[in-house]
Amino acid sequence: MSERRLAVALLAVLAGAAPAAGQDAAALRARIARVEPIWRAAARLANLVDSTRRFGPLDTLRSGPLTVYASPQLAPLVRDAMARARPILDSVYGQETARLAAHRWYVVPAMSVEYSGSGFVIPVPEAPSLDLILTNLLVQASYVYGQDEWLGGFYGYDLHPERALADAYIELVTAPSGAARGCLLGSLPDCALAFGLIPGADTVMQWYDAQERRQLVGQTDFYRRRAEQAAFDACTAGSDAACVGLLRSTQTYIYIPRPLGSISRTSLLRTAFQLGGSGAFHQWIGYARSPAARLAAAAGASTDSLLSTWRAEVLAARPKTVIIPDRTAWVTLLWGTVLTLVALRSTRWR
Amino acid sequence: MFRMMLYTQWKWSRLLVVAGTLVAFAIPVLSVQSAGEYNLQHWEARALLNSIESWGLAYPILAAGLAVFMAMTAWGPDHRGRHVYALSLPVPRWHYALLRFGAGAVLLAVPVLAVWIGALVGTASAVIPPGLHAYPYALALRFALALLFAYAVFFAISAGTTRTAGYILAGIGAIIVVQVMARAAHVEFDLVGTIFGRMLGWPGPLEIFTGRWMLIDV
Numbered sequence: 001m002s003e004r005r006l007a008v009a010l011l012a013v014l015a016g017a018a019p020a021a022g023q024d025a026a027a028l029r030a031r032i033a034r035v036e037p038i039w040r041a042a043a044r045l046a047n048l049v050d051s052t053r054r055f056g057p058l059d060t061l062r063s064g065p066l067t068v069y070a071s072p073q074l075a076p077l078v079r080d081a082m083a084r085a086r087p088i089l090d091s092v093y094g095q096e097t098a099r100l101a102a103h104r105w106y107v108v109p110a111m112s113v114e115y116s117g118s119g120f121v122i123p124v125p126e127a128p129s130l131d132l133i134l135t136n137l138l139v140q141a142s143y144v145y146g147q148d149e150w151l152g153g154f155y156g157y158d159l160h161p162e163r164a165l166a167d168a169y170i171e172l173v174t175a176p177s178g179a180a181r182g183c184l185l186g187s188l189p190d191c192a193l194a195f196g197l198i199p200g201a202d203t204v205m206q207w208y209d210a211q212e213r214r215q216l217v218g219q220t221d222f223y224r225r226r227a228e229q230a231a232f233d234a235c236t237a238g239s240d241a242a243c244v245g246l247l248r249s250t251q252t253y254i255y256i257p258r259p260l261g262s263i264s265r266t267s268l269l270r271t272a273f274q275l276g277g278s279g280a281f282h283q284w285i286g287y288a289r290s291p292a293a294r295l296a297a298a299a300g301a302s303t304d305s306l307l308s309t310w311r312a313e314v315l316a317a318r319p320k321t322v323i324i325p326d327r328t329a330w331v332t333l334l335w336g337t338v339l340t341l342v343a344l345r346s347t348r349w350r
Numbered sequence: 351m352f353r354m355m356l357y358t359q360w361k362w363s364r365l366l367v368v369a370g371t372l373v374a375f376a377i378p379v380l381s382v383q384s385a386g387e388y389n390l391q392h393w394e395a396r397a398l399l400n401s402i403e404s405w406g407l408a409y410p411i412l413a414a415g416l417a418v419f420m421a422m423t424a425w426g427p428d429h430r431g432r433h434v435y436a437l438s439l440p441v442p443r444w445h446y447a448l449l450r451f452g453a454g455a456v457l458l459a460v461p462v463l464a465v466w467i468g469a470l471v472g473t474a475s476a477v478i479p480p481g482l483h484a485y486p487y488a489l490a491l492r493f494a495l496a497l498l499f500a501y502a503v504f505f506a507i508s509a510g511t512t513r514t515a516g517y518i519l520a521g522i523g524a525i526i527v528v529q530v531m532a533r534a535a536h537v538e539f540d541l542v543g544t545i546f547g548r549m550l551g552w553p554g555p556l557e558i559f560t561g562r563w564m565l566i567d568v
Contacts (some may be wrong), residue, residue, distance in 0.1 A: 170395060170396060170568055171395075171396075173481035173568050174395035174480070174481040175481075318568065319562060320561055321488070321562060321564065321567045321568065322562060322564055322565075322567065323485060324488065324495065328552060328557050329491075329495060331557065332555070332558045335499060335502075336498055336499045336502040337502075339503055340451060340502050343451065343505050344448055345444065346447060346509040346510050346514075
């Protein structure tokens with residue numbers, strides 16, 4: 001921290017430290033709470049001043065809610081990137097793009113940079129591409145909306161949504177869980193269960209059957225290292241009670257692997273946004289409700305209807321295997337025959 | 351006459367056939383070495399499929415490589431001998447070319463068999479997680495068709511005269527020149543990409559080389 005920032009922070013603390021009658025913890029906490037916003041504002045200002053000093057003179061570029069400080073030589077490229085980012089951000093976050101206005105971006109030549117606390121830094125190489133800046137802007141914009149616990153990550157723009165559906169298909173067919181298999185076969189309650197959309201569900205018992213629980217414990221290093229040897233041995237030897245006990249006792253330290261993880265969940269959320277249209281993202285992050293209720297609100301449809309649409313999309317996105325379609329086989333044989341006939345008609349006279 | 355043709359072609363290309371056969375056997379076996387556990391989490395399944403997919407490029411490359419060398423070997427001695435041997439035989443030209451083609455195709459069946467056997471061995475040695483399947487027959491069939499088609503292409507080119515080869519090269523050169531000129535004139539027209547895309551997509555001749563060449567897949 002620079003001398004200036006230290007001085008500002010110290011002044012801020014002193015300003016809030018008026019003589020007090022008592023020095024008990026509650027009074028101190030209240031005083032700290034009063035001073036904290038002042039300190040944060042001062043720190044933000046100091047950060048900005050530090051950034052300007054560190055990066056040299058910066059141009060200020062604005063496009064809708066986006067404010068980007070960029071080195072003058074990078075300004076034209078950054079302006080183009082911002083122009084391309086805006087419609088994308090609008091399509092992903094809708095009215096919630098307004099939240100981006102509270103944040104700042106710095107696009108500066110690559111150097112040893114730290115997150116400044118008041119903005120995002122995009123360090124770029126000597127000859128950066130527009131795509132590099134655009135991608136960083138889009139990725140960092142997703143941080144503004146925070147991580148979602150149910151999703152298991154940030155939600156942002158996906159360059160290849162069709163690949164995401166194919167990945168979701170792979171997750172669906174390979175998940176070692178009865179709930180996921182039921183979903184694959186068409187049971188919507190199983191889909192809801194595998195997605196963790198049923199409040200109060202006993203995930204240890206409902207996501208996995210006895211054999212799957214045993215394999216889960218046996219194959220996860222965490223249990224091997226942490227578990228009591230006797231319980232671990234009993235579980236891997238076939239005692240389901242031991243497996244259930246182990247999984248329940250460690251639930252506070254480690255998540256039980258979710259049958260359908262963040263890949264599938266992101267694709268489900270994207271399906272909900274497609275159904276819900278503009279304003280769907282606002283519905284998703286707007287209220288503190290259960291994930292199922294938020295998804296239904298975002299989609300503007302029932303959870304069952306959403307799951308049914310998602311399942312149909314995922315099944316349609318099944319990756320093509322090595323099996324040759326009949327038409328491809330026939331066309332290949334036809335081309336081969338034509339070329340062979342061409343060779344047979346070659347002349348022996350050179 | 352075919353047996354004699356086959357024998358001479360075997361003598362010319364045996365090193366190629368033996369090396370190609372060994373490689374053809376090894377690729378499917380090696381591609382599934384990372385398939386060792388039955389129950390996988392989704393990220394492990396994804397990693398397994400990625401690993402198998404990364405080997406997938408080896409099959410079309412091997413097919414194209416074998417086809418090029420077999421076609422060159424089939425016609426090489428004729429070109430060097432200025433086709434005197436072919437002229438001395440009491441068979442029409444088309445018959446002679448068909449014998450040469452047939453002998454090469456029979457020899458190329460050996461690497462195809464090797465892919466098939468290697469795929470069966472790989473399938474037997476791998477632990478295939480639920481939800482995934484092995485495709486040894488489909489893989490061998492795809493390899494056979496790709497190899498046969500590539501052989502037909504290069505055999506036709508090799509059978510032609512220098513003038514024919516010149517025409518083909520001139521055609522490719524003309525496409526590149528048009529593309530360069532269009533770019534210089536700021537015309538947004540991707541001629542090379544369009545032609546290549548048409549050849550790789552249905553009903554293009556190269557479609558057989560595209561897709562996922564994976565012994566184990568969803």
